[in-house]
């Protein structure tokens with residue numbers, strides 16, 4: 001017997017309709033590429049997203065055709081999020097930090113039809129347009145009078161001229177909630193990039209989950225600052241979750257330095273911010289150097305790579321900002337776990353609470369997870385046993401776009417498919433996940449594993465260290481030994497021996513790195529994470545002392 005409830009598909013357009021009807025005057029504030037501040041409301045987003053949908057219909061785009069963006073976090077990008085997906089097309093957000101060859105490759109692979117770009121990416125468009133035969137229109141996200149005339153890019157129009165004259169009424173179509181809504185390519189450290197293809201259903205379920213109190217706890221009282229880019233995993237779903245609760249959104253545009261982000265937080269009374277550790281490093285650096293305090297910011301979600309304990313401390317103890325350590329990945333839309341305490345933890349001493357907060361957190365309802373050994377056997381949740389982390393759930397990929405890379409899932413005894421995350425982790429008795437490492441970054445020393453994350457976390461707690469990266473290097477006896485690459489803070493000093501001494505008592509003796517290499521900079525990838533592959537390449541002539 002079927003239930004007798006209404007069969008209404010979960011569609012992205014419904015989020016916008018809700019935000020318009022119930023929170024129409026909540027603000028969307030954007031720092032524009034031009035540097036000025038633009039402000040309008042959810043009602044304006046809805047009206048202009050309908051104009052975008054009309055403009056797309058005028059292009060004779062088919063259902064599920066791809067419309068790409070190369071854009072910062074801003075209001076026009078938000079209109080495309082809703083106009084493209086809402087009208088049944090697929091929004092393909094491209095990471096502008098990728099190499100032009102990669103951008104051309106993924107635009108071709110996705111068969112993008114239209115590409116919308118911020119003017120800061122015009123040189124990139126000029127470099128790739130001739131190699132993107134499927135793209136029939138290039139839309140510069142600017143006013144008509146700012147459209148560059150001699151760009152050499154054919155079929156180029158300004159966004160405002162393209163959509164601005166369209167009618168503001170449009171009936172959002174109804175369709176199967178499993179239809180594709182947006183796509184995001186993973187950085188592809190090995191092989192070709194692969195795309196996660198999100199659906200309306202997966203996006204809405206993820207948006208609901210993100211708002212839960214033990215996840216991001218979003219509400220109509222929040223002013224949300226997504227520093228995490230809209231070109232990477234839909235800014236962790238915040239453009240959707242903010243609509244679902246009617247929150248104000250504050251978009252930082254291209255200005256991601258500590259000073260600009262701090263000023264925006266203060267002037268727009270931001271309560272909630274989300275980003276990767278490298279961005280928060282800049283923000284904290286600015287706040288510390290200028291002796292500033294946050295007056296409205298209460299929570300920050302930090303994820304994408306391990307959040308150093310020193311950063312959690314600084315936010316919580318010095319600034320009174322709650323850190324929500326999060327773990328996820330492109331293939332998971334991206335949220336998997338978030339770290340909040342349970343009722344039984346509330347009476348624990350601060351230090352014990354902080355120890356919990358340093359883990360990546362508990363699974364969100366909708367995400368199943370387990371850790372397995374090399375033979376696929378489930379390992380105990382004791383906080384000690386570590387193994388390969390597998391996940392499944394309605395917002396986890398089952399395969400990549402166009403079947404790239406084959407079937408990624410691993411079947412269990414019940415023939416249920418689990419997605420292998422490529423992470424190595426422990427899970428404790430309370431269900432808190434702790435990422436030990438990426439499986440390819442873990443250092444295998446004499447049959448024992450050393451977590452590069454642990455080694456890095458200790459180093460960045462040293463006052464002279466701005467950034468640290470731990471990699472394994474060949475050792476004739478132990479196979480691999482850890483070394484730590486350090487970037488010093490400006491005008492700070494620390495020697496090799498002082499730093500190695502700093503490790504004493506903080507980790508097992510055999511896990512202490514064998515050497516310290518000082519560098520001016522550590523290579524950072526397109527999503528703000530340390531590029532270990534590139535770093536290893538830079539260190540290829542390095543030999544351990546005495547090895």
Ligand code: ADP
Nearest residue numbers: 233303304305306326327328329330334435527
């Ligand atoms: P995203 O950049 O959104 O996190 P990616 O797919 O680029 O998504 O990267 C996912 C990987 O990033 C994870 O598999 C994991 O290795 C790493 N990662 C994400 N969050 C954390 C975290 N809080 N701690 C440690 N590693 C993390």
